[in-house]
Amino acid sequence: MQVVSPLAAAQPLWLVLVSNFVTQAIAYFTVVSIVYVVVWRWGRERFRRARIPTTARADRAQFRREITNTFVTLLLGMLSAGSVLALYASGRTRLHNNPTSPLAIAAWIVGALLFNDLWFYCWHRLLHHPRIYRYVHAVHHRSIDVTPFSSYSFHAVEAVLLGAWIVPAAIWLPMPMAALGALQVIGLANNVMSHLGYEFVPRWVLRVPLLRWTNTATFHSLHHRDLRGNFGLHSRIWDKLFGTELPDYERVFVTRSDDATTTRDERAE
Template identity: 40%
Template structure:
């Protein structure tokens, strides 16, 4: 049993690392095309970002591997594969619930990590990326990585979700994590500055967090920032 769990954890670590290289690499290439010279003189920083991100991949991969094994071998989770196992109207609700809950967890743990003592211990690694790049999406100290690694594996024990919808959640998490750190806005201006865009977090919003530190703590939505008075709007630099 323990061998199978270890194999599952190693496999998930490899998958997460490959996902990181594919997504961050693709958007880093897009950055080189869109913003030539943005990565100039950032070689040492990018190498550090990749190193920390690979360590984070292992920290994310271990709980994911344990949960994947438990789902397949013991039926531990509420992940389902049959389309008719739940009403069809429920399909989009589950990923929305995951994103809302993940966003709330991220906001409060992220804001907590900006307290001086915790910042030095846990979060300074991430903010060492100046300016942030697409490679910084998973550049975390292990303690910070651990706070992010437990969320989705925990939710699958409490909220039923189709395996395809879980894949959608992970895809959104990956794309948002990378694009928010690129240093330029990939989404159309008409979306970013629309009524809908005023509730969503994109690179323009998260860049301001990296500029000022004490604001814009959310991951997907601006709800908690607005409720708690920590929303400072969009960066004027991108």
């Protein structure tokens, strides 16, 4: 999701969109590169136990492909950003700048995330339909061993569909503008976390009533390993509700790469 500040509405639309694209691209590649260097390079041995088991390993060609696709995704994200900006300028959204308590802003963020999650879940399941999968969503799934650069590696059609949720949200939901900025940051963080390839969320999360239903790196990595389930973006809620959660999720989340990387000596202890 990409959002343009309505404060910039006095400038020509094309200028707002170009500067927004440049800002988005710089911010995205800075964050993802730092995460990659810290986790995948510096942490390669240090985080060995957090590595999520996978049936393939990322190579240079995958990284090149992911970076190219990401530019297309960011570019097409301007369509939804431009739509929200144009709708806001003509008074056709319910977005507002009225004073709102922090608690109300937090509630709007959670509500919008659930809406975004349901939007993603529905499109994602449709894109997995055997008749259309190979034409669009297969691009994202060429990455079996997901990397932080997989986060926005989509086919052009998917890039438009997944970013478009913000348009109905802006039209239907009377959200405070402050929530939009937070949603943008959370969306990016969640995408990178989902494609990290390493699991840093502690095992005890599964014992915490609300937290246990949030998405994890393991949850989405399993989707890339086995295309038949775990379609959610931010949570496990819709997969649980519609019976599409992969049955070994909690087991893999708890064991992580222990089985795959623990040495014989360590196992014997």
